[in-house]
Amino acid sequence: MILDDGYTALKKCDCLETRKSKKLIEKSGLKNLIQEYTFEKFIAQETWQRVIKEKALAFVQDTDSHWFFIGGQVGAGKTHICTAIVNELMKQGEEALYMLWRDEIMKLKANVMEGNEYFQAMEAFKTKPVLYIDDLFKSERGKHPTTSDINIAFEILNARYNNPELTTILSSEKILKEILGIDEAIGSRIFQRVGSYMLELNKNPKMNMRLRERKQQYE
Numbered sequence: 001m002i003l004d005d006g007y008t009a010l011k012k013c014d015c016l017e018t019r020k021s022k023k024l025i026e027k028s029g030l031k032n033l034i035q036e037y038t039f040e041k042f043i044a045q046e047t048w049q050r051v052i053k054e055k056a057l058a059f060v061q062d063t064d065s066h067w068f069f070i071g072g073q074v075g076a077g078k079t080h081i082c083t084a085i086v087n088e089l090m091k092q093g094e095e096a097l098y099m100l101w102r103d104e105i106m107k108l109k110a111n112v113m114e115g116n117e118y119f120q121a122m123e124a125f126k127t128k129p130v131l132y133i134d135d136l137f138k139s140e141r142g143k144h145p146t147t148s149d150i151n152i153a154f155e156i157l158n159a160r161y162n163n164p165e166l167t168t169i170l171s172s173e174k175i176l177k178e179i180l181g182i183d184e185a186i187g188s189r190i191f192q193r194v195g196s197y198m199l200e201l202n203k204n205p206k207m208n209m210r211l212r213e214r215k216q217q218y219e
């Protein structure tokens with residue numbers, strides 16, 4: 001470090017910033033998705049894709065709004081766009097956590113957690129500055145969420161609802177009406193907090209980008 005003037009000596013070096021953001025990515029659980037699921041790589045060819053991208057970009061700029069919801073059609077880019085949002089928030093220095101619903105709920109319910117591991121895991125989901133819940137209420141073979149699934153979702157989302165500083169990003173194969181049907185207390189809290197940042201994709205296999213990619217391989 002050059003110490004010839006006070007300013008240089010006090011300036012934070014870029015490598016420190018890069019290290020910090022690398023650490024944030026590692027701790028978030030999104031390390032494997034973050035390279036591919038960016039805004040730059042989100043193709044907005046069709047109108048519905050443009051709407052998604054514009055909403056997501058507006059959300060990361062909007063410091064007054066802290067909840068984002070995208071529900072519906074499988075393979076339509078929900079995880080992709082939410083990961084891009086979380087990445088941007090981490091670039092702004094926010095600490096984030098990725099919760100793949102089906103996996104984490106299984107761990108929480110399996111009673112395999114020792115000591116206060118369950119409490120610690122729940123505490124992280126309830127208090128991390130940014131939480132991304134991917135595939136909320138997805139269960140094996142499309143089964144209806146159990147009472148304990150609903151109780152855990154309520155405990156996490158209600159804690160975050162009660163702390164307006166926390167950012168909560170949600171994606172689900174269910175649209176809000178279906179979530180309201182599962183549990184009105186959860187659905188109505190989501191509805192209230194997301195405001196205009198709610199995107200619902202009609203269930204239409206034409207919007208499944210996974211099927212499109214495969215189709216192109218054979219064309």
Ligand SMILES: Nc1ncnc2c1ncn2[C@@H]1O[C@H](COP(=O)(O)OP(=O)(O)O)[C@@H](O)[C@H]1O
Nearest residue numbers: 041042043049074075076077078079080209210
């Ligand atoms: N608009 C898009 N531009 C580029 N790739 C996309 C787009 N939408 C989806 N994909 C790709 O299609 C695949 C499925 O998207 P994903 O976000 O996992 O869907 P979902 O979470 O809605 O099921 C991923 O590989 C994703 O990167």
Ligand SMILES: [Mg+2]
Nearest residue numbers: 078079134135
């Ligand atoms: Mg997904």
